Amino acid sequence: MLFNTFDFALFLPVVFIVYWLFKRSIKIQNVILLLASYFFYAWWDWRFLGIIILSTLVDYLIGLQLGSESRQLKRKILLWGSLILNLGILGFFKYFNFFIDNFKDAFSLMGAHFPDYTLNILLPVGISFYTFQTLSYTIDIYRNQLKPSKSFIDFAVYVSFFPQLVAGPIERASSLLPQFKRNRSINHSDVSEGLRQILWGLFKKMVIADNCAEYVNIVFNDPGGQSGSVLVLAVILFAFQIYGDFSGYSDIAIGTARLFGFRLMQNFAFPYFSRDIAEFWRRWHISLSSWFRDYLYVPIGGSRGSLINQIRNVFVIFLVSGFWHGANWTFLFWGGLNAIFFLPVLLRKRNRLHLDVVAKGRIFPSYNELGKIIITFIFICFTWIFFRARNIAAAFEYIGYIFDRGIYDIPQLDTLISTKMLISLIGLMSLIEWRGRTKLYALEGLENSLPQFPRWSFYSILIFIIGMYMYTEETAFIYFQF
């Protein structure tokens, strides 16, 4: 079930009402959430429910064993059991064909030929997200940072909690699991904040991301037939597409969870206002970046040790992060490119230069800040070409076309929404996000800064913009494929 569908618009209020009818019993509430989450997931394909249930069951049992086991060797075996099972399932569904294809290609270069072994594998939606969520649970118990959940229901609903099941934020057990064990309450502020965040997420997804996608798809499917300026604009629009899509999803997920009395972590902190690549990666897909930092980067040494080790660690985390996004060399290349851009910042020890929000306490950034923001954005856009391209050769071809053709003409493309209109809408989004850049999301706490009439008018206008300019074909969220 997609957040931006009529189905979800019916599903959410029904679950919300049933859930709060039982506000005196957290056990019943958790069962309701579990059933709703499985229903939500089964809406795509009920067969994949088996994988979630298997993963949940195994990690629940391993968690209990880890909690009661003091022998280090056995604890290690249990942890590896969890890692092998979870990463094995993920690896099979996501990477099997990639490895087989590349294995065959490598051997064919040496003259050996193998029959076709690729399987027609359907990738279960959100598998990368819930796998990492369950892994954090067993690793934290192994590290004695978390007590195992005694209740299977609590753990199962932690793994499958529908707002963030298919595209995050990837919640840590230490943060989310305790919330299933305590009484939840809801007040007017929670409802209005939740709905406001959902509204903002829908705007970013349905108006910005989906309309950008139409333009981007046309250009990336036929870059040879476009002018240089159209190609450049398509890259910039892809930057907003992926941001609107993924941060929009996160906003809807966080807002939805809030309606049920849960607080999820911030996943995007206005990344395109970053002044360098290090700041960008602290602000983009925070739940994944911090997951890799805590469970991969720090354990292998992080920014400690020799220069060689530091460089290696940076490449490891970015390449793994790239590979997490998909079984394609483009993602690895994208990860590697980010590592190359990140290294100078790290080696000059300037990676923690911009910890605070840009232009704090001021309305406008300084010229220096603006310049840094633009340069960082250009770097990021350059990496997105590899992320979006069909393969690496196509990405280089795309870059070649940009420089081959004139980039000074006004970009024009025949899309359902006019280019001028689309750019105006992106400008509107950027202004609102700039205004709210110190908050957890752009519209947070709006009721404290605006009286009711202008505030309600603003929401209504936003709803009107969604109604008038949303892309009308149903589109899935990009990050579902990861």
Next chain:
Amino acid sequence: MKKSFIKLIYFFLFCGLIYAGLIFIVGNFAPQDFKRNLIYLKGGYGHTFSRLQDASKQKKNDVLILGSSLAYRGLDTRIFAGNGLKAFNLGSSAQTPMQTKLLLNIYLDIIQPDKVIYVVAPNDFTGNGLEASLDIVANLPEINFSTFSLLADNPQIKLFNTLLFSWLQSKTNFSLYDEPTRKGLDEYVRNGGFVERTVTYFEPVNKINFRTINVQEKQIEEFQEIMQILRKNNIEVLIVRPPVTSHSYNSIKNNDDFAEKISDLGDFKDYNLSLKLTDSLHFYDSRHLNQIGVQEFTQAVIQDLKVNFKNL
């Protein structure tokens, strides 16, 4: 929680007013670029405005013609009149059974036909009919609660916006529209609903893209409901599939399946099998008859009507 619900209800009322106001302003004053999801085409491509205006003025007709552009461009009501039959053509562009049912609900009691000729083609049963709904909604003289029922079949934002705007326009009489009888090559026949096109000829192409038509069950259900409505009103129905070019007809691989499905629902005749027409002489495009073809087809249908329904 109670406070939230009350506030939410107030907000929805407030939002509804703002939304309607903005639709009205944007719909009337903004350039086309700003109306992405508002498709309000007065007149449409087939004189829908004039036809629906005329439909409101009809009384006691012998024959009512239903269907898509194949109907309003295929059956000439003047030829019916020449044969002593008062006929009105209520076809509209890309009309599917969903829209036919809506139009029947509005106009059946006004037009009061004795017989119905329902023009069908496989394409009418394959989509959701959004294009046709938008065309009708923009051109109905009055939008009422039953018109909004279209949203139940087709819950799409474009339809909602267009319905709302059309309703506001009809309530405020803000923008009065008068459709010319002649638009390009099309000439509308007043009080008949038929659109005559200046005679041009189809240039046949050799390449045929074969395809299989997948009829939607929802459209078949709507079609069944239409048949029930007509039966309930003691109206006899002749279902006809009009001639199209052999090129177009042969491109559909499952014509027989379609014929079988429709035959199960009523008296059905496929004129592609009985009327021998020539692609380059009787058509102006791959699916629509030119006036020479229209005369042949209309005469053939009138003949069959007289044979089938003795009381005509």
